[in-house]
Amino acid sequence: MDLNEAKNRVDELTEIINRHNHAYYVLDNPTVDDYEYDMLMQELKKLEAEFPELASENSPTKRVGGTALNTFAKVPHRVQMGSLQDVFSFEQVKEFTEKCISELTSPVFIVEPKIDGLSVSLEYHDGEFFIGSTRGDGFTGEDVSANLKTIRSIPLKIDSSIPLLEVRGEVYMPRESFFKLVEKQELNDETPFKNPRNAAAGSLRQKSSKITAERKLDIFVFNIQQNEGKAVSSHKESLDYIKKLGFKTIPSYVPCTTYEQIEAEIKKIGENRATYPFDIDGVVIKVDDFNQRNIMGATSKYPKWAVAYKFPPEEKQTVLRSIEVNVGRTGAITPVAVFDPLLLAGTSVSRAVLHNQQFITDRDIRIGDTITVRKAGDIIPEVLNSVSHAEGSVPYTLPEVCPVCGTKAIHVDEESALRCPNTSCPAQLLKNIIHFASKPAMNIDGLGDAIVALLVDNRLITSAADLYDLTEAKLMTLDRFKEKSAGNLVKAIEASKSNTLDRLIFGLGIRNIGARAAVLLCEKFGSLDAIMNADVTEISSIDGFGDVMSQGVYEALREPHLVALIEKLRTHGLNFTYASSKKSNKLEGKVFVLTGTLPTLKRDEAKKIIEDMGGKVSSSVSKKTDYVVAGEEAGSKLTKAEELGIAILSEAELLAMTGE
Template sequence: MDMNEAKKRINELVETLNYHAHLYYVEDTNEISDYEYDMLQRELKELEALYPQYIRKDSPTQRVGGAPVSIFAKVEHKVQMGSLQDVFSFDEVRSFIDTVRKTVDDPEFVVEPKIDGLSVSLEYHNGEFIIGSTRGDGFVGEDVTKNLMTVKSIPIKLNKDLPLIEVRGETYMPKDVFFKLVKEQEDNDEQPFKNPRNAAAGSLRQKDPKIAAKRNLDIFCFNVQQIEGIELTSHKQSLDLLKELGFKTVPGYVKVKTADEVVQQIEKIGQMRFDLAYDIDGVVIKVDSFTQRESLGSTAKVPKWAVAYKFPPEEKNSRLIDIELNVGRTGVVTPVAVFESVFLAGTSVSRATLHNQDFINEKNISIGDIIRVRKAGDIIPEVLGSVEKHGEGTFKLPDKCPVCGSELVKNADEAAIRCPNVECPAQIFRSIVHFASKGAMNIDGLGPQIVRLLLDKGLISSVADLYSLKPSDLMELDNFKEKSVNNLLTAIEKSKNNSLDRLVFALGIRNIGQASAKLLCDKFGDLENIMAASADDIASIDGFGDVMAASVYKAFHEKHMIALIEKLTQCGLNTKYVKTQVDDRFAGKIFVLTGTLPTLKRDEAKALIEKYGGKASGSVSKKTSYVLAGEEAGSKLTKAQELGIEIITEEQFREMIK
């Protein structure tokens, strides 16, 4: 094959593959089998490898993600990516429609599902995808073009070469992809995403596009922000055009005239919401005519020509079958409701935490009752209370540990009850899982299932025993091969060199998290000094109180902790702390983080603040120096504004640390 033939064949393959990809990812249909598609793509890859000069930007081989970026560039939106006013009842919907009718004659409305994802802008010049960006604060977003290129339903080249079009869409993670990702995160002892929206946002902000590509994001487009070459007069016309151009548009949009028709559409969408392959959190109602929109105008925050109806959380009744008791790593006994399975927010639910005895008393719950259940945020199951009494009285937590039989204790200053037996099998299991977790010693491959296996086989009885494991011990276990044995032992050995603050956190001391473990190490320098410190010395640390200081002092004076630390030291674990602070420009400054930052994860931002001598706090007060705010900042931002505290963006923060 000569060069001209190769170029021609590459073009043919790109056109053919893009046609079939559009059918599959946008039209939800197919004309060829997956195998035939794969064979065509393989041929294209081979030709592109031989003739890289003919690789097209819109080739499907270019959707796997390019080189990682160190930071996302800022993108100024020429047209503001605003938000809508939320309404929560049909009365509010009817009131909105009445208000519109008082201003314009015979308005028509487009009703469409509100996709629960991350809003993005897609900009095309002469029919080619040029830049994609996040919403940000509505005025300035971040350039995530490389990551959006991996979303297969986004056309790289449009069906018509318009001089300019900017489209707004909602990137989302399909439910099946989300559940698979969460399982992988849990298996790897990573903190799982709470819901598909957070997963989509986290995936789109990955600095490595190859990771974003693996997340299988999707998109629905729902608005034309700006356009040249065609004059649009209505919203429905713009959605129809988006379809023609090759975009995957928001599904099920309908144009109606009356308030009754609007309500009927909301009810229809609400009935099918949990059967959808993606999350929706409401319904958007928009005036169709662009001329009428101009007449209606906007407030300082939201347009007057649209509202978003938000679905109330779905609630159902179920019979409480049992209350199980789980013992945590610090001995806390947590009651868990086990009830007859109910279908809520798209999944079957049969368990929910009951927190503690005070919660059970407040809700008047006993086994056999009919209880009211819902999913908080459509994700986390929760019990609202007993609605029909069948059990006798109110359930009482036992006096003895359900695992080891020790007498349970309750401190006056907390609602929880605890098993005081540090040798309790349940506590040992959970303490080892915590010790190996990502935020602690980060022993890759040592998840709950492996810990349980090692305990059941008698190979370990404490975290110190991990460092005495031999290849021959592990080779006898099911599903362990030479490679997996070597990987686990290497990860365990590597953990010996972790920073001391990781070890302190891994020890599982009550009231001591990652940040406070670092403060301890900053103050005392090594483990020996921490153990020798008095409660008053510890309480003098800025950010510590008497309760935290007492927890640390007590923990390091318990016989089992002293014996454990002695063993860990003998095993060669690092007990010295090396400060990573660069300078003290933030000395005495307290930062509070809120919202989703464009490029920095929360842990990364905290590390940078501490690197320059500052402190990251979880709550806003008069002592707060700065609030570092990202997208969808919540109540912390509001409180900061009320107190007159300086609010900074990530860009401003980066300027401060240059």
Template sequence: MNESEAKQRIDELCDSLNRYSYEYYMENQSSISDYEFDRLLSELKQLEAQFPQFLRPDSPTQRVGGESDNTFEKVTHTVQMGSLQDVFSEEELLSFDSRVRETLTPEYVVEPKIDGLSVSLEYVDGVFTRGSTRGDGFVGEDVTMNLKTIHSIPLKLKEPIPFLEVRGEVYMPRESFETLVAGQIERGEEPFKNPRNAAAGSLRQKNSKITAQRKLDIFVFNLQQVEGASFETHSQTLDYLKSQGFQVSPSYLRCETMEQAIEEIRKIGQNRYEYPFDIDGAVVKVNNLSDRERLGATAKYPKWAVAFKYPPEEKETTLLDIEINVGRTGALTPTALFEPITLAGTTVSRAVLHNQDFIDEKEIRIGDVIRVRKAGDIIPEVLCSVSHAQDSVPYQIPRSCPSCGEPVVREDDQAVLRCVNPLCPSAVFRQIVHFASRDAMNIDGLGPAMIQALIANEHIESAADLYTLNRSEVEALDRVGEKSAQNLFDALEASKKNPLSKLVFALGIRNIGQKASELLAQTFHTMDKLASAEYNSIMEIDGFGETMAQSVVEYFSRPQAIELIQKLKDAGLRMDEPQKQQESAVFAGKTFVLTGTLPTLSRKDAAAKITANGGKVTSSVSKKTDFVVAGEDAGSKLTKAQSLSIPVLSEEDLLRMIESAQSDANTQEGSHEG
């Protein structure tokens, strides 16, 4: 095949496959079988590999994700991606309408408010060229490669319009979310808390192949800027965008009065759990675009739109029983089991009751009619007992462990009852699940089911036994073949190279989380020094309190802990922490607190930048805090910082300080060389 023939065939395949994909994902129909689609896609990949000069930016091969890392470079938004003012009652909607009518007589558009994250999509001559996150509204991140994995984003418009920028909401459908979380739980990973967090985490994956596996979707809800077309109303822009291949807001209704808009908002609220995705409200917008210009905006919000937020749904049901579970630290956690009810679109039948104090405060008894809701439409919680059953008695958590039968204790100043038997089967199981989890030793393939099977077959009694497993015994377990066993042993071998901070967190020391584990490892450098550390030396670590220091000392005073660590050492696990190379000392001796959502950095990334430049990051604001770095939705920590007159930095301020210090260091280095 010569170049001319190759280009012609590549163009034919791209156009055909893009059409088939649009039919499948947007119109729920298919002109060809999956087998035939895959065959044509394979042919296209081969031709593009042979003739890379003819690779088109709208090629369907660009949707599968790439191996190379995304860089997430900054993108400055030409049109600000602002947020909307929230309202929570119909009275507030009528007040908004009154303010608008002081200036003009409006027509409104009402749309469901998708609970996802906003992105910008840019097209040049009808071809998708760049996609970016909202960030702080002014500066976001380039996530083009990850957005290309979303099939409802057209890579090429039906008209070659010179320039178009639209704003959309990326979300994860509930079905995709449930599948993702089930897999995370099976692997012993910390599951995403809700679809919005899952979508945000998926869109910021370094490897876009992972994003492609998450099955994200998008609704486009606004035209940001355009060249080559003009429109008078918002509804006209949505109609046009739909004609160009975009999946626009799932429903939008023009309303001549606010009363009509309120009626539509009620309908959306009544049906919100029937959508296959989460919505957290409805948006009311002035339809006429020139009217929007006349109304303008405040420093924070446009004056031509508001977002109505629905209250959490609450229902009553009957409490059937209270189940007691034993956690990895021996804590007994009561869980309410009740008659199944539908909340926020899903069926729920259980909710955590936390501890005895919570049960006493709510006066919860078995047989009661209780009121339940989903906190944030995600996590079920018991609000109160509505009425007691006849002859019911106050509930008391048993004073013996339901797993091992040993007596439980309630320690001073602790609300929780705890089993202190180090060999308690339930606690051991959860300890090993935690040990293998992603943020700890990250032993891929060692999920709860596998751990349960290993314990049940008496192959392991502690985490250390994982490293002396017999391959043939593992392969003999149900649904574990040679390949799965090989993957497990490879993951175990890889975990031996983890730094000390990972191992300390994996030990599951009470009151010691991931950040505290890193601080311990960075302070004492080796496991031997940490194990012999005294209370006072631990208390000197910034961010450590009496409870945390006491927990560390108590843990390493137990013979079982010392025996476990020795076995792990004998198995070849790393027992030291590599010293991080400091980029600069601009933050030497300075303590930072992070709060809110930063525009482009995750909390973990921001903390890493601070520590790499000599600073420390703690979780609470005090007089010892030097700076608070605040992002969107910063809460009480920002308020406290302001009350203590502690300097508050934006992400941009933080990065500017780092860049300035590194620039000065480079200048000094250059002058020394000269």
């Protein structure tokens, strides 16, 4: 085959594959079986390998993702990617509608679901996908083109007669993809994403587009930002137009002319919320006609011609069937409500934490009660109250002994939590070792919950120190292990000996000492021996360490079982000294608050940059806050900072300040 023949076949294959992609990923109507599709793709890959000059950047073969990137380039938005004003009641929706009707002549409103995802811009030049970027601060985003190309429903080619088209869409993670990702993260002992929106944002900002491709993201396009093709005069007309071009548009966009119609459509969307295979967090109401939008105008923050109605937390009633009592890693005895399953915010819920005895007593929650349950922030199930008691019910009281080992439970100091004081309690042993091996602690690859449970059940380990006595021969006595898997785990355990001291401190599981507090201890004292020899006054001199934390560290490092564990770890050669990663004291004494989604940095990455420069990151805004670093969809923290006159920084300004 010569070059000309190859080009014709590449063009033909590209057109065929793109057509099949559109049918499968946009129309949800496959036109070819998987095998035939794979054969077409293999033929195209082979031709592109044989004739590299024919391998377009927008080839269907590029969908699988490429190599890792070091950074994302800045992309200025020629048309601002603004946000909408949120409203939370039908009264506010009515006020908005009536205002528009009073200022405009017979306005038509478009009502559409508000997808809970991440806003992006897709730009096409002469029909070719040119660049894709995040919303950022609305004026400047980040180039995530390589990652967006892995989303199969995004067309890489459209009508070539269109000189310029820029559309705005919402990247989201379907619930099915989200649940599979969380299952995989839990299996790998990774901290799972809390909801599909966070998962989508984190996946789109992966430095490697191969990882993004694995996450199975999708997109709905809902707006034209720039258009040098067909002239359109209304929102509905623009959506119909881009739908014909091959884009996956917002799933429904219904025209309404009265408030009553708008309210009915909002209720309809809310009732069908659980049937969508993706998360929505509200409904958007927009004036349809573009000329009328110009008449309405905008404030410095929001357009006056649109609002976003946010769903209130969904509350439902169910029957409490039982209360389970779990024992945590630190001995905390936690009651958990088990109730008849119900659907909340799109997922089935049958359990919720009841916190402690006081929580149960204050609400008079009894087994058999009809209770009210909701999802706080559409994520965490919680019991609000008891609606009615079952006949013959009695007040519930937590057991006086540990449900696992039978040791008498106690209250420590002023804590509301009940605790099992037996450090050899099987429940604590298992969870302590799981914590010790977890990613934020010793990060032992391959040592997940199930493996730890297997080792404990077979009495191969009775403490975290016993991990370092494991051999391939011992592991291969268990059915779960073969020579290769046993060898890999032994190597991973051995490698953990050289971890930084802060990981070990965190892994010891001292109450109230998280990963950051462990770093502060190490930076203050420099070695585990120095920490163990420090008194309460020395420990409390660390910024952020109060009396409870300081006393807790002092007492924990004198408990016989923990001292014995540390000495065993010492004999195995674990690292007991610390080399600080702090780069300077440039931000010493400065307090930062992070809010919203930053263009390129994860929250932990931004926090580390600040702390490496001596700064402190707080979770709440107060008069003591020096800077608020705000990203996309910053919420109440940004508002409070503006009210207090606190300096607001973008990610770029933070990086410039720190010299990163």
